[in-house]
Amino acid sequence: MASTLNPNLLLAIPLAPLAGSLIAGLFGKQVGRAGAHTVTILGVLVAFVLSVMTFIDVMNGASFNATVYEWARIGELKLEIGFLVDTLTVTMMCVVTSVSLMVHIYTIGYMAEDPGYQRFFSYISLFTFSMLMLVMSNNFLQLFFGWEAVGLVSYLLIGFWYTRPTAIYANMKAFLVNRVGDFGFLLGIGLLLAFTGTLNYGEVFAKANDVAALSFPGTDWRLITVACICLFIGAMGKSAQFPLHVWLPDSMEGPTPISALIHAATMVTAGIFMVSRMSPLFELSDTALSFITIIGAITALFMGFLGMIQNDIKRVVAYSTLSQLGYMTVALGVSAYPVAIFHLMTHAFFKALLFLGAGSVIIGMHHDQDMRNMGGLWKYMPITWITSLLGSLALIGTPFFSGFYSKDSIIEAVAASHLPGSGFAYFAVVASVFVTAFYSFRMYFLVFHGKERFGQAHHDHHDAHHEEEEDSHGEHHGLAPGQKPHESPAVVTIPLILLAIPSVIIGAIAIAPMLFGNFFKQGVAFKDVIFIGENHPAMEELGHEFHGWVAMALHSFGTLPIALSALGIVLAAFFYLKRPDIPEALKNKFSGIYKLLDNKYYMDKINEVVFAKGALKIGRGLWKAGDQGLIDGAVVNGSARLVGWFAGVIRFVQSGYIYHYAFAMIIGMLGLLTLFVTLNGK
Secondary structure: OOOEOOHHHHHHHHHHHHHHHHHHHHOHHHHHHHHHHHHHHHHHHHHHHHHHHHHHHHHOOOEEEEEEEEEEEEOOEEEEEEEEEOHHHHHHHHHHHHHHHHHHHHHHHHOOOOOOHHHHHHHHHHHHHHHHHHHHEOEHHHHHHHHHHHHHHHHHHHOOOOOOHHHHHHHHHHHHHHHHHHHHHHHHHHHHHHHHOOOEHHHHHHOHHHHHOOEOOOOOOEHHHHHHHHHHHHHHHHOOOOOOOOHHHHHHHOOHHHHHHHHHHOHHHHHHHHHHHOHHHHOOOHHHHHHHHHHHHHHHHHHHHHHOOOOEHHHHHHHHHHHHHHHHHHHHHOOOHHHHHHHHHHHHHHHHHHHHHHHHHHHHOOOOOEHHHOOOHHHOOHHHHHHHHHHHHHHOOOOOOHHHHHHHHHHHHHHHOOOOOHHHHHHHHHHHHHHHHHHHHHHHHHHHOOOOOOOOOOOOOOOOOOOOOEOOOOOEOOOOOOOOOOOOOHHHHHHHHHHHHHHHHHHHHHHHHHHHOOOOOOOOOOOOOOOOOOOOOHHHHHHHHOOOHHHHHHHHHHOHHHHHHHHHHHHHHHHHHHOOHHHHHHHHHOHHHHHHHHOHHHHHHHHHHHHHHHHHHHHHHHHHHHHHHHHHHHHHHHHHHHHHHHHHHHHOOOOOOHHHHHHHHHHHHHHHHHHHHHHHHO
16 A cells, blocks of 8 residues: 555545536536536535545555645745645545535435526535635645635525525624634734744644744743634634634524535534644643633533524524534543544534434425424424434434444543633533433424424514525415425435434444544654644543443443433423423523523624624724825825915916016026025035
């Protein structure tokens, strides 16, 4: 087996989806709907097959870390396109391409009647290309390109239905919030470039200890801490961590397939991947790791609370995504990087399954997304019902399901950590187990069981966040009286079945090699870098307690997390199947808390008043004083007025009479003679 991978084969992986995107986008009318989905699916299929082949080669010891193209050279600084392919990279490549392939196939059914069919396929294929460029990069320049490209395409996809004001608001909100995070990300890259003189990962890591010995100029802060926190602020925006999480729930305004692709498996996990890739830097700063741990814990717990009161089926899954991203971030903070990537992988499958399952329900309900108008769907949509159940069981961490192995490992890793903030993080991730089980099965019971509430005149169930009654094309939402739901076509249900399989089994298969084997020790391009945090004990203690996937699952039945998970399911069943009057009574009794949750902790209001209006006032002040006063008033108009005044004075001596000009010449000569005599006299 060759020790170095073929660069041409690696190039084909991101370029295949790009080619499909260009054909569908530029020649959509010529190739038609069938042509658009054929070329894009073929491109992603090629990328998936090549990713699997690369995965096998890397498992056999191959790797790649080299420049593919040198774009420019500025002094000693090289701006390059290059690939770094190791076990971390191929894991992300396989996750991105496999989920993307399922989403592409699913989209054929979901978007069948949409007039923007070709445009949508072009966008999602372009997104796949951007994400692959991000995870395959070996330098900060290409990483930043992929980082911004996925942000741009997500903007296009969230606002895909551009006739909806709510969609336009949501995509602008996502774009602006991500720019806040990206500013911090750019500062972090700039600091590393300034003090290492390079953008290449390997060269930066080689100088990491030297950077760790430096202080941030003018302060007592460690430079490595400032750089790592700046990098993580970028991850906070992209991976929707508190307080930069506000864009993700509103992004549900886009079509459901992009919710699965962008907000479950790929874009929002870019921040988790980036911190894992930069682990040699983050390991040198306990302060940065504690900051990451606390932010992740806040996100995991408090975003889960918001999922408990949502009525839009997609928003429940969206807040679930926020909470699970918090889990991954906590794992990063306690130096359990392999556990974070493990949960990223398992979460990608079961969360994509839940999003696509929600989309299947929306199709069956004729685009009604309000769970209060559902109930009893299991009889009409059996495949969607069973696959959604499997996804929910994986999400809540049911033993033997994939989510159990990754989530339980995170809880154990946090318990083993001694970093400041780990105590609060442990409480947050354990409490989130109950919260996750409650809102997941609240959704499951409201949608698939209980009384049938569809096909009736809708009550006053209006969600301020999206238009329930009519879609962007003026079609009525919801089933008419007497109508019954129906199972989605095979092009929708087959991806559900294919995603359900890894949602059940991938955790048991992958836990031993990924967490306790040589998965992250062999095939890593930087042989001198320990990917597993050597300065922190979490992974080592986890290894001592692991005795196989069966023993781990059996042992869990007597633990607190499983008891809390079971309590959440039982309570959800009691509240929403037996006594639906109790949730309404609790809502009225604790109206203040409900109002706080319904307004999402007033974060949108705070952003609007403090930042949006503050920025507006600053902008208007700069416009009035800077643009109108200084630039237009003093520089532009002032210089014009000065020239006009000078021209007005000069005009008087330009009379056209010869004797005026002769007189001016005589006066000028007298002046020069006087000056000459005065100077010589001195």
